Amino acid sequence: MAKNLTTREEDYSKWYNELVVKADLAENSGVRGCMVIKPYGYAIWEKMQAELDRMFKETGHQNAYFPLFIPKSYFSKEASHVDGFAKECAVVTHYRLKTDESGKGIIVDPDAKLEEELIVRPTSETIIWDTYRKWVQSYRDLPILVNQWANVVRWEMRTRLFLRTAEFLWQEGHTAHATEAEAIAEAEQMLRVYAEFVENYMAIPVIKGLKTESERFAGALETYCIEALMQDGKALQAGTSHFLGQNFAKAFDVKFTDKEGKMDYVWATSWGVSTRLMGALVMTHSDDNGLVLPPNLAPDQVVIVPIYRNDEQFDAVSEVAKMIMNDLRASGLRVKFDDRDTHKPGWKFNEYELKGVPVRIAIGPKDVEKGTVEIARRDTLEKEFVKTEDVVDTIGALMDEIQKNLYKKASDFRSNNTTTVDSYDEFKEVLNTSGGFILAHWDGSAETEERIKNETKATIRCIPLDDNTQPGSCMVTGKPSSRRVLFARAY
Amino acid sequence: MAKNLTTREEDYSKWYNELVVKADLAENSGVRGCMVIKPYGYAIWEKMQAELDRMFKETGHQNAYFPLFIPKSYFSKEASHVDGFAKECAVVTHYRLKTDESGKGIIVDPDAKLEEELIVRPTSETIIWDTYRKWVQSYRDLPILVNQWANVVRWEMRTRLFLRTAEFLWQEGHTAHATEAEAIAEAEQMLRVYAEFVENYMAIPVIKGLKTESERFAGALETYCIEALMQDGKALQAGTSHFLGQNFAKAFDVKFTDKEGKMDYVWATSWGVSTRLMGALVMTHSDDNGLVLPPNLAPDQVVIVPIYRNDEQFDAVSEVAKMIMNDLRASGLRVKFDDRDTHKPGWKFNEYELKGVPVRIAIGPKDVEKGTVEIARRDTLEKEFVKTEDVVDTIGALMDEIQKNLYKKASDFRSNNTTTVDSYDEFKEVLNTSGGFILAHWDGSAETEERIKNETKATIRCIPLDDNTQPGSCMVTGKPSSRRVLFARAY
Numbered sequence: 006m007a008k009n010l011t012t013r014e015e016d017y018s019k020w021y022n023e024l025v026v027k028a029d030l031a032e033n034s035g036v037r038g039c040m041v042i043k044p045y046g047y048a049i050w051e052k053m054q055a056e057l058d059r060m061f062k063e064t065g066h067q068n069a070y071f072p073l074f075i076p077k078s079y080f081s082k083e084a085s086h087v088d089g090f091a092k093e094c095a096v097v098t099h100y101r102l103k104t105d106e107s108g109k110g111i112i113v114d115p116d117a118k119l120e121e122e123l124i125v126r127p128t129s130e131t132i133i134w135d136t137y138r139k140w141v142q143s144y145r146d147l148p149i150l151v152n153q154w155a156n157v158v159r160w161e162m163r164t165r166l167f168l169r170t171a172e173f174l175w176q177e178g179h180t181a182h183a184t185e186a187e188a189i190a191e192a193e194q195m196l197r198v199y200a201e202f203v204e205n206y207m208a209i210p211v212i213k214g215l216k217t218e219s220e221r222f223a224g225a226l227e228t229y230c231i232e233a234l235m236q237d238g239k240a241l242q243a244g245t246s247h248f249l250g251q252n253f254a255k256a257f258d259v260k261f262t263d264k265e266g267k268m269d270y271v272w273a274t275s276w277g278v279s280t281r282l283m284g285a286l287v288m289t290h291s292d293d294n295g296l297v298l299p300p301n302l303a304p305d306q307v308v309i310v311p312i313y314r315n316d317e318q319f320d321a322v323s324e325v326a327k328m329i330m331n332d333l334r335a336s337g338l339r340v341k342f343d344d345r346d347t348h349k350p351g352w353k354f355n356e357y358e359l360k361g362v363p364v365r366i367a368i369g370p371k372d373v374e375k376g377t378v379e380i381a382r383r384d385t386l387e388k389e390f391v392k393t394e395d396v397v398d399t400i401g402a403l404m405d406e407i408q409k410n411l412y413k414k415a416s417d418f419r420s421n422n423t424t425t426v427d428s429y430d431e432f433k434e435v436l437n438t439s440g441g442f443i444l445a446h447w448d449g450s451a452e453t454e455e456r457i458k459n460e461t462k463a464t465i466r467c468i469p470l471d472d473n474t475q476p477g478s479c480m481v482t483g484k485p486s487s488r489r490v491l492f493a494r495a496y
Numbered sequence: 497m498a499k500n501l502t503t504r505e506e507d508y509s510k511w512y513n514e515l516v517v518k519a520d521l522a523e524n525s526g527v528r529g530c531m532v533i534k535p536y537g538y539a540i541w542e543k544m545q546a547e548l549d550r551m552f553k554e555t556g557h558q559n560a561y562f563p564l565f566i567p568k569s570y571f572s573k574e575a576s577h578v579d580g581f582a583k584e585c586a587v588v589t590h591y592r593l594k595t596d597e598s599g600k601g602i603i604v605d606p607d608a609k610l611e612e613e614l615i616v617r618p619t620s621e622t623i624i625w626d627t628y629r630k631w632v633q634s635y636r637d638l639p640i641l642v643n644q645w646a647n648v649v650r651w652e653m654r655t656r657l658f659l660r661t662a663e664f665l666w667q668e669g670h671t672a673h674a675t676e677a678e679a680i681a682e683a684e685q686m687l688r689v690y691a692e693f694v695e696n697y698m699a700i701p702v703i704k705g706l707k708t709e710s711e712r713f714a715g716a717l718e719t720y721c722i723e724a725l726m727q728d729g730k731a732l733q734a735g736t737s738h739f740l741g742q743n744f745a746k747a748f749d750v751k752f753t754d755k756e757g758k759m760d761y762v763w764a765t766s767w768g769v770s771t772r773l774m775g776a777l778v779m780t781h782s783d784d785n786g787l788v789l790p791p792n793l794a795p796d797q798v799v800i801v802p803i804y805r806n807d808e809q810f811d812a813v814s815e816v817a818k819m820i821m822n823d824l825r826a827s828g829l830r831v832k833f834d835d836r837d838t839h840k841p842g843w844k845f846n847e848y849e850l851k852g853v854p855v856r857i858a859i860g861p862k863d864v865e866k867g868t869v870e871i872a873r874r875d876t877l878e879k880e881f882v883k884t885e886d887v888v889d890t891i892g893a894l895m896d897e898i899q900k901n902l903y904k905k906a907s908d909f910r911s912n913n914t915t916t917v918d919s920y921d922e923f924k925e926v927l928n929t930s931g932g933f934i935l936a937h938w939d940g941s942a943e944t945e946e947r948i949k950n951e952t953k954a955t956i957r958c959i960p961l962d963d964n965t966q967p968g969s970c971m972v973t974g975k976p977s978s979r980r981v982l983f984a985r986a987y
Contacts, residue, residue: 032627032630034562034563034623034626034627035567035570035623035626035627036563036565036566036567036614036623039563039564039565040563041560041561041562041563041627042560042561043560044558044559044560044642047558047559047560047561048558048559050561051559067535067538067539068535068538068539068542069532069533069534069535069538070532070533070538070541070665071525071532072525072527072530072531072532072663073530073616073647073649073663074527074530074586074663075527076526076527077593077602077604079526080593080602081600081601081602087593087602092592092593092594093591093592094591094592094593095565095588095591095614096588096589096590096591096592096593096604097586097587097588097589097616098587098588098589098590098604099587099589100584100585100586100587100651101583101584101585101587101651102568102571102578102583102585102587102615103583109572110572111568111571111572111578113568113587113589113613122604123527123586124593125564125588125616132525132526132527135525135526136523136525136526136532139523145838151535155647156564156646156647158564160591160592172563172564172565174561347636
């Protein structure tokens, strides 16, 4: 391999780690568990942000910003929340450093201890609901439809770039409503928004569902999720939307007067997706040659590489290249013309393959003569010669085709790796061979769920929100089951 | 006052604090020194971000993201930097909480102490240059032109919304170059970008200059700045751009091989603006009725308020209002039609005056009959009746006019409050009466600068980068001075 990339078959996990670094997406930093998101990786994240932000605004949400720090006592106010989040976290205890006795080093100043420790937010429900108390008096102040783009910190012991990092970037929506029905509708709406985004922009098919009680967000009455399947047969939770009931309103005393003048606690939702999605993007589409990016999120959708041996050839090729670049840009595409003379065409071909640019155009002196260019697709690695005057139309159509093809490939992969099983033995066999999604009956008890998890490392990814509600009997206990649920080993 | 707003004359500082809260820009949180940026305030900040981000990209910069935490030892590597930044800061010492003995409270787990404390970034030079070491080998890897949008924390003792908060939002550019000249050119370019943004979008005139040695950024060889004058005669530093020489490259051992094969340390710049600009925006243009926003940054540029007594009137008025809204939106403007029946027109007039919406359109039944609407400017409070068919043209022109008028008013104010003085007595007298910018001769010594600061609380805001380089003698010591410098009391 020119890229020296471990293949997926050799070691999927190693392939992923290498690819993320070699394709310039992210790297580990000098700070345990914290990543550096490199410009190319951040450019993809920015595209994701822009689309999501647009979708949030179209559904009536506004952005705001809440403090990074949360006083320790806030976490104690919602009992289940503290267990879920405040345990493994970054704790600020002091607010000053000073020079040590030698005068050379610096130490924490013991005289600058905070009265109350501050937690670096692992999620912001507590600080936000402490704020909403001031914002809500009457039904006229509702709904509050607010989103925040922020960094959060969870002290993970085993970290992997994008998939699990101590600090990560995300958005967290926090909404407040006058009625239960409205809050549930909001949580469901945002699940749909996430599914649309992941399917239409990331080209990743997802299964919408509900988490079981034991997998719910700490403090939620119901957690909606979208689950995707990676190429190694493991599931990845791509986004969650929580119906929080009145739990946080009660913990932070957020009441409102309704139209009839009665006081009630406010109903809540929260929902989020994170830079984890970058991991899902890489793991779903990429191959042994490198990244494969869907055109809708690729920072460069098209790259033009000139092929030449001398200045004269370079001039002729450049002229055509620039014309094509301008035409493509005018048609709304993101195009790069790589005319650097410090790197050979072969090196550039490898580089853009590694970086997943959807379409590469190569132009040499012979192409100029013939009035053609060579177009190469990243997804299928197919090449074809196209007349110069047809380039804009061809590539415009290709963008759609590649986007659809990636979705279809991922969708086919998922179909081929979703198994319906009826016995626990079959369940274990599938897990130990192909993996993938498994649809099986479960008796609805936390005990059985826990037993399956301990024995197989597979978890219930979700109770799907679809119409396949055929009853049956639990594959483990034989007790009645109202419908099959979705199992998998997961990231 | 309908808004119960303290007037500027009564108490400028109180006026500012009240206005920021009442206009829904920001409020204090339950966390000492940390603010909540409310949706309306954040919408303005988003507009600022979008324009700045576009300008950064147009000048070749890319965004990236670096860790929130910085190991304590990193700060010791650049001597002057630690004094400037690492002293008053948030220190993370532990990574876990646990339930206390009573089982009810939560405490910091003494067994989860970090080996090395982490500082919440007050600025990111150290962590970024620790990363750049891995990115740079040869001149081919340069320049690195990277920007980061992030939150930072400086443990300020006395805080004020936007102007000085423990946590604030900002962007920090960090660039690496092969030559000193290129780094200086970059620092100067970004100063120009900041000045353009603040003048053209925020409508605030600025003076570009260099900081004196004692006012320089910790670790910089040269700090460029833009200085603005607020309505109370105090200066506000609106942005800084630093030429860092090879200081950070040496501290973090970042070397490159040049074209001739020689090794050298990399040259650096950093530059930033923050949510402090929100404070400058409020303090420059607003009046005793509330905010005044320049059209280029106003979340809503036009608001339409319907006036009616019954449903029939409402329908007739709404029809015209919606038509105008659609036409204005089609012309590219941000328009809100406030058809809420929960609030009276008078309340809405006050509300949008308080929130600084540049133009208000009022439409009543009589207007519908006559084919006119009432247009009110927020900046001058002038009203006029305009024919319905002329609304789009009139308002399009008004947007430009208001933007220019705000700049001119601020510019005139600054001219009227800039005094050239030749004696120290005169200097003190101006400071104690009108305040404002003072141009005076200074002998160039840190001692004189310090003496002036101690005796008058005025600081040298900058050594202006203009052509007024007439020599003279220091107003305090009488020693020779090569040019007048800019003094003021400052935020």
